[in-house]
Amino acid sequence: MSEEHFIVIGNGPAGHNAAVTLRLEAPGARITLISKEPHGCYRPHLLPNWIAGDIKEEALYVCPVENYKNMAIKLRSGQKVVALNLGQSELILDHKEVLRFSGLVIAVGGKPRIPEPLLTFKDLMLTLKTLEDARTWKDEIARVDSVLMMGGDLTSLAVTKALLSLGKKVHFMINEDAFWPLRWNPVLFEEMSHRLSQKGVEVLADQRMKGIKRKGERDYEIQIGRQTVRVGMIGAFFGLTPDVRFLAGSGLRLDRGILVDEYLNTGFKGVYATGDCAQIYYPALRDYWVSVGHDNAVELGRTAALNLVGNTVKAEAAGKCIFEVQGIKVNTSWWTEF
Numbered sequence: 001m002s003e004e005h006f007i008v009i010g011n012g013p014a015g016h017n018a019a020v021t022l023r024l025e026a027p028g029a030r031i032t033l034i035s036k037e038p039h040g041c042y043r044p045h046l047l048p049n050w051i052a053g054d055i056k057e058e059a060l061y062v063c064p065v066e067n068y069k070n071m072a073i074k075l076r077s078g079q080k081v082v083a084l085n086l087g088q089s090e091l092i093l094d095h096k097e098v099l100r101f102s103g104l105v106i107a108v109g110g111k112p113r114i115p116e117p118l119l120t121f122k123d124l125m126l127t128l129k130t131l132e133d134a135r136t137w138k139d140e141i142a143r144v145d146s147v148l149m150m151g152g153d154l155t156s157l158a159v160t161k162a163l164l165s166l167g168k169k170v171h172f173m174i175n176e177d178a179f180w181p182l183r184w185n186p187v188l189f190e191e192m193s194h195r196l197s198q199k200g201v202e203v204l205a206d207q208r209m210k211g212i213k214r215k216g217e218r219d220y221e222i223q224i225g226r227q228t229v230r231v232g233m234i235g236a237f238f239g240l241t242p243d244v245r246f247l248a249g250s251g252l253r254l255d256r257g258i259l260v261d262e263y264l265n266t267g268f269k270g271v272y273a274t275g276d277c278a279q280i281y282y283p284a285l286r287d288y289w290v291s292v293g294h295d296n297a298v299e300l301g302r303t304a305a306l307n308l309v310g311n312t313v314k315a316e317a318a319g320k321c322i323f324e325v326q327g328i329k330v331n332t333s334w335w336t337e338f
């Protein structure tokens with residue numbers, strides 16, 4: 001009989017916990033953990049604190065890289081999965097290597113979302129998703145006095161806090177498209193504007209961006225409504241969206257994320273999707289929900305691994321925690337204070 005080989009794609013909170021759970025539940029199996037990022041698992045929610053200089057880089061990591069070796073988990077960092085061949089139980093890496101698996105957990109998370117009308121300006125804006133993004137923010141911030149924050153998602157508030165603590169001037173352009181994963185409503189909008197203004201942020205509420213002129217290196221002139229704002233950097237914070245484009249054509253059912261049943265199974269034997277990239281069926285709603293948030297990701301990663309080794313654990317969510325944003329049902333374990 002051939003050896004069991006479980007592969008986990010993604011080393012965020014969901015993938016890391018899936019791999020560790022697999023190790024505990026299947027001591028004899030071969031386990032491979034693949035991440036396109038060049039390091040071990042870190043805590044994305046601490047990136048704003050690192051940007052602010054409140055914590056050291058080491059505090060971001062969940063464990064030292066050597067731990068994977070000690071747990072007999074083969075970590076393939078800096079390697080990107082570009083395609084899946086489910087018929088052959090194979091995946092293909094960007095350097096064309098093919099890996100065979102007997103069980104698979106897909107935990108590829110999300111990527112920053114930029115609303116359609118702003119796509120033209122994408123290259124002029126910085127987003128914040130990965131440790132490398134945070135490194136860029138740290139380098140750039142040191143060279144500018146002012147930043148325009150566009151959006152209004154939970155990360156934008158944490159980053160604004162970091163910028164203020166570093167003594168930067170912050171302009172904040174909020175509109176109703178920017179509250180992901182919160183539900184937009186006028187009360188929230190008013191409260192957020194009020195709190196930001198109280199902290200010295202210049203709020204540009206409910207305005208449309210008309211254009212950006214690059215006047216020089218780290219010097220942007222932005223036309224917003226009737227106002228002109230001049231800043232050294234522009235940040236875009238419109239939430240995260242599942243990063244599943246590379247799975248088109250794989251046979252997996254894709255919608256906003258990878259469609260899975262309440263046990264996180266994709267419909268293919270031994271193939272699970274979990275964390276922020278999954279869109280999970282919830283029988284009580286007769287609909288699917290997407291997950292956002294660190295604690296959900298940890299729990300869902302564990303659940304996928306347990307089911308891969310033969311358990312039947314449901315991805316639990318309380319119906320009242322699932323709400324609708326822009327037509328998508330969302331379950332978030334994320335909260336923030338500003």
Ligand SMILES: Cc1cc2nc3c(=O)[nH]c(=O)nc-3n(C[C@H](O)[C@H](O)[C@H](O)COP(=O)(O)OP(=O)(O)OC[C@H]3O[C@@H](n4cnc5c(N)ncnc54)[C@H](O)[C@@H]3O)c2cc1C
Nearest residue numbers: 010011012013014036045081108109275276293294297334
């Ligand atoms: C700046 C920031 C602040 C946040 N703050 C909070 C907070 O305060 N509270 C909270 O609850 N949540 C917060 N979140 C959200 C939380 O971090 C996510 O919900 C959580 O990380 C999701 O975990 P995940 O494992 O599903 O996906 P991710 O963390 O996105 O991990 C995905 C992994 O997959 C890898 N990957 C992707 N595609 C491929 C591929 N094709 N091949 C190989 N590897 C691939 C990536 O490199 C990464 O390792 C924050 C997120 C960010 C970015």
